[in-house]
Amino acid sequence: MSARVRKTDNPIARVLQAAKEGVVFFEKAHTAANDPRVREVFGRLLNIRKESLRSLEENLREARLLLPEMEGQPPRIYPLEELQKKECYVCGYSTDVEAIPESCPRCGASRYAFEREITVRKAWELAESGARITLELLSEAEKLAEENVKQVLAKHIQLEQSILNETRKELESHRES
Ligand SMILES: [Zn+2]
Numbered sequence: 001m002s003a004r005v006r007k008t009d010n011p012i013a014r015v016l017q018a019a020k021e022g023v024v025f026f027e028k029a030h031t032a033a034n035d036p037r038v039r040e041v042f043g044r045l046l047n048i049r050k051e052s053l054r055s056l057e058e059n060l061r062e063a064r065l066l067l068p069e070m071e072g073q074p075p076r077i078y079p080l081e082e083l084q085k086k087e088c089y090v091c092g093y094s095t096d097v098e099a100i101p102e103s104c105p106r107c108g109a110s111r112y113a114f115e116r117e118i119t120v121r122k123a124w125e126l127a128e129s130g131a132r133i134t135l136e137l138l139s140e141a142e143k144l145a146e147e148n149v150k151q152v153l154a155k156h157i158q159l160e161q162s163i164l165n166e167t168r169k170e171l172e173s174h175r176e177s
Contacts, residue, residue, distance in 0.1 A: 020074070038117065
């Protein structure tokens with residue numbers, strides 16, 4: 001087996017990649033959102049993900065774990081392409097967010113048809129699925145880790161669980177889509 005396979009199989013590397021991907025995703029989402037309420041949610045989520053990454057790296061270093069090199073594909077636990085693409089809400093024609101046409105080339109609807117905003121509920125749904133998958137990755141890594149690293153991961157499993165609970169509470173209060 002090649003080195004590349006061993007690296008992507010490293011469960012700690014996957015946890016770290018997921019944490020970094022969360023920061024990148026919510027940074028992008030925060031920039032892309034026009035609705036101030038949605039921007040505010042993405043801003044909160046960005047801070048949660050930044051803090052979680054920072055403390056995870058710090059705690060792993062304190063446990064004297066040599067942070068694994070991260071090469072290969074990120075886990076793609078967040079749908080980056082959903083932020084990159086916009087669809088005409090009349091006909092479903094899909095275009096890059098940087099190249100929205102003056103009118104839809106398929107149905108002729110005005111540019112306005114592409115300006116559908118991501119909802120607050122959708123923002124929390126993204127946060128919920130991200131936290132759920134991050135929790136799975138942390139649990140897998142914890143099972144295989146040595147004692148000192150196991151403790152670090154156990155602490156982060158608790159943190160992630162509380163993030164997940166918060167996102168579920170928010171989803172409860174944003175039932176209406
Ligand atoms: Zn169209």
